[in-house]
Amino acid sequence: xxxxxxxxxxxxxxxxxxxxxxxxxxxxxxxxxxxxxxxxxxxxxxxxxxxxxxxxxxxxxxxxxxxxxxxxxxxxxxxxxxxxxxxxxxxxxxxxxxxxxxxxxxxxxxxxxxxxxxxxxxxxxxxxxxxxxxxxxxxxxxxxxxxxxxxxxxxxxxxxxxxxxxxxxxxxxxxxxxxxxxxxxxxxxxxxxxxxxxxxxxxxxxxxxxxxxxxxxxxxxxxxxxxxxxxxxxxxxxxxxxxxxxxxxxxxxxxxxxxxxxxxxxxxxxxxxxxxxxxxxxxxxxxxxxxxxxxxxxxxxxxxxxxxxxxx
Amino acid sequence: xxxxxxxxxxxxxxxxxxxxxxxxxxxxxxxxxxxxxxxxxxxxxxxxxxxxxxxxxxxxxxxxxxxxxxxxxxxxxxxxxxxxxxxxxxxxxxxxxxxxxxxxxxxxxxxxxxxxxxxxxxxxxxxxxxxxxxxxxxxxxxxxxxxxxxxxxxxxxxxxxxxxxxxxxxxxxxxxxxxxxxxxxxxxxxxxxxxxxxxxxxxxxxxxxxxxxxxxxxxxxxxxxxxxxxxxxxxxxxxxxxxxxxxxxxxxxxxxxxxxxxxxxxxxxxxxxxxxxxxxxxxxxxxxxxxxxxxxxxxxxxxxxxxxxxxxxxxxxxxxxxxxxxxxxxxxxx
Numbered sequence: 001x002x003x004x005x006x007x008x009x010x011x012x013x014x015x016x017x018x019x020x021x022x023x024x025x026x027x028x029x030x031x032x033x034x035x036x037x038x039x040x041x042x043x044x045x046x047x048x049x050x051x052x053x054x055x056x057x058x059x060x061x062x063x064x065x066x067x068x069x070x071x072x073x074x075x076x077x078x079x080x081x082x083x084x085x086x087x088x089x090x091x092x093x094x095x096x097x098x099x100x101x102x103x104x105x106x107x108x109x110x111x112x113x114x115x116x117x118x119x120x121x122x123x124x125x126x127x128x129x130x131x132x133x134x135x136x137x138x139x140x141x142x143x144x145x146x147x148x149x150x151x152x153x154x155x156x157x158x159x160x161x162x163x164x165x166x167x168x169x170x171x172x173x174x175x176x177x178x179x180x181x182x183x184x185x186x187x188x189x190x191x192x193x194x195x196x197x198x199x200x201x202x203x204x205x206x207x208x209x210x211x212x213x214x215x216x217x218x219x220x221x222x223x224x225x226x227x228x229x230x231x232x233x234x235x236x237x238x239x240x241x242x243x244x245x246x247x248x249x250x251x252x253x254x255x256x257x258x259x260x261x262x263x264x265x266x267x268x269x270x271x272x273x274x275x276x277x278x279x280x281x282x283x284x285x286x287x288x289x290x291x292x293x294x295x296x297x298x299x300x301x302x303x304x305x306x307x308x309x310x311x312x
Numbered sequence: 313x314x315x316x317x318x319x320x321x322x323x324x325x326x327x328x329x330x331x332x333x334x335x336x337x338x339x340x341x342x343x344x345x346x347x348x349x350x351x352x353x354x355x356x357x358x359x360x361x362x363x364x365x366x367x368x369x370x371x372x373x374x375x376x377x378x379x380x381x382x383x384x385x386x387x388x389x390x391x392x393x394x395x396x397x398x399x400x401x402x403x404x405x406x407x408x409x410x411x412x413x414x415x416x417x418x419x420x421x422x423x424x425x426x427x428x429x430x431x432x433x434x435x436x437x438x439x440x441x442x443x444x445x446x447x448x449x450x451x452x453x454x455x456x457x458x459x460x461x462x463x464x465x466x467x468x469x470x471x472x473x474x475x476x477x478x479x480x481x482x483x484x485x486x487x488x489x490x491x492x493x494x495x496x497x498x499x500x501x502x503x504x505x506x507x508x509x510x511x512x513x514x515x516x517x518x519x520x521x522x523x524x525x526x527x528x529x530x531x532x533x534x535x536x537x538x539x540x541x542x543x544x545x546x547x548x549x550x551x552x553x554x555x556x557x558x559x560x561x562x563x564x565x566x567x568x569x570x571x572x573x574x575x576x577x578x579x580x581x582x583x584x585x586x587x588x589x590x591x592x593x594x595x596x597x598x599x600x601x602x603x604x605x606x607x608x609x610x611x612x613x614x615x616x617x618x619x620x621x622x623x624x625x626x627x628x629x630x631x632x633x634x635x636x637x638x639x640x641x642x643x644x645x646x
Contacts, residue, residue: 126373207373208372208373209413210408210410210413210414211413211414211415211416211417213365213370213372213408213414214406214408214414214415214416214476214479215416215427216370216400217368217370217400217401217405217406218400218401218405218427218428218431218479219396219397219398219399219400219401219402219428219431219432220397220401220427220428220431221397221431222393224427228416228419228427229416229419232418233416233417233418236418306418307417307418308417308418308420308463308465309417309418309463309465
């Protein structure tokens, strides 16, 4: 099978995934306790008003009818209006999701930059001082809850040393990067610990592989053996883990955005759930699910490029 | 008299340090003559593969090579990294038992051949490409131009072993170290690969050191053989001599365990017990607990290799010789 065929098949697989996401989102939102009408009108609303709101939102119709309307809307790019903010959900997502994407992306980059070189050192100096120190440090990072790490970083580097802002998002791209740095580090810590441990054992497994001995027997330079023969093979399994972790990372963004007062999609999601803002919760969940699916797709493509056995 | 191209003296391979250090290879000495095929024979754990890898200092982390390995007036054991890189793959090449695990699964065959050429020759891109194709033809892989861009998993077992040989031969080595190159293959493919190695030996005027546990393979391909037991050479000589008249009880036992076609049916001999672990090598002759010929002296002192040309390390050589060879007729199934 060629790369094109692989891509085609992989893209086709997205279709049922997306349909499934739509069904789950639709059902889940309706299973939430409380109803939007009383959220809008308060506890002492008149029955007539509740009925009117429900009619306006289309919530008085049967579930299948609502679902068909819902799917139609999604495919025309219309995710409805926010009940509490009275603006289109697509508008809200366009405003807030990029912040979360940038945060997640920064966290992923920081995690990789920390994990890959240290995994190499730990693997090649296995069971020596360097290895124990690196693994010990990451173990601490892994065992602390995200919000706690966030608070410590915030206190030390934000409030005490004043190197970084204590919250917000800033203006302009560089300012965004500056504001998101601490939250991104917070988010990256546990991921980098997981990646480091995984890559370390992958490298250890590959270093003793016969093809590495064969590469040495060919008289190749140490660097070439390290990057072409060891790293590339070791990365295959770690890459799969990395792709799966992006979903977790997006979930972790909810907590991190709350701690650092970052106005991203995570915060929006929490606020909308409290406010029973169905359309926003629905739209945001769909957007996040699509984002995760696309990440998985990119991971698969990267993996196919690294490992020819995937496509052939 | 011709000079040996490779001279191994008192080779040792040690793993670990201090009191817990284990010696996998002990005081191994042998020569390899130009154009000859030397067989290193023994059971699993006898140290034959470690010996072979020690020649190029290819031990895993924690392994240490001692003694000397003379190659063109230089001692490989004491070479700098740069000198060693020039010898590895350039002058002495190695092929392995399992071509599936010895070829990098994620690189096309072309890359794996060309990286050898890039390391040891001055060829440019075009030259390397032409040479890679030529090598694939040389080892008998049809449709070579197309197959160069395929990955190891797209080749059959026998073809994969041919690919490995092509890679090993890329830079015209003078010595090929082959670590059980046919063990993982079907019998019919085995013969093809062994014949290929022999043909290439003639064509390229190489010497070959062949590690195997299969005495049938030794009989069919080797000029001389060295039998290893518990990290030491216990008998060494011309293949015909050793087969006709083994002088070490262990060699005799090994020869007795080859099934022979075309002769009167006889009991297949087997050697009782298993080879000793490195941490518990018996005192005296390491083989004595499994040996039918063992006497008191075998349990006390370790015998030395004696003899000229055909050497053996056995206190009871005379008794072994008197017992005769269990091989009834010359083995030549290849």
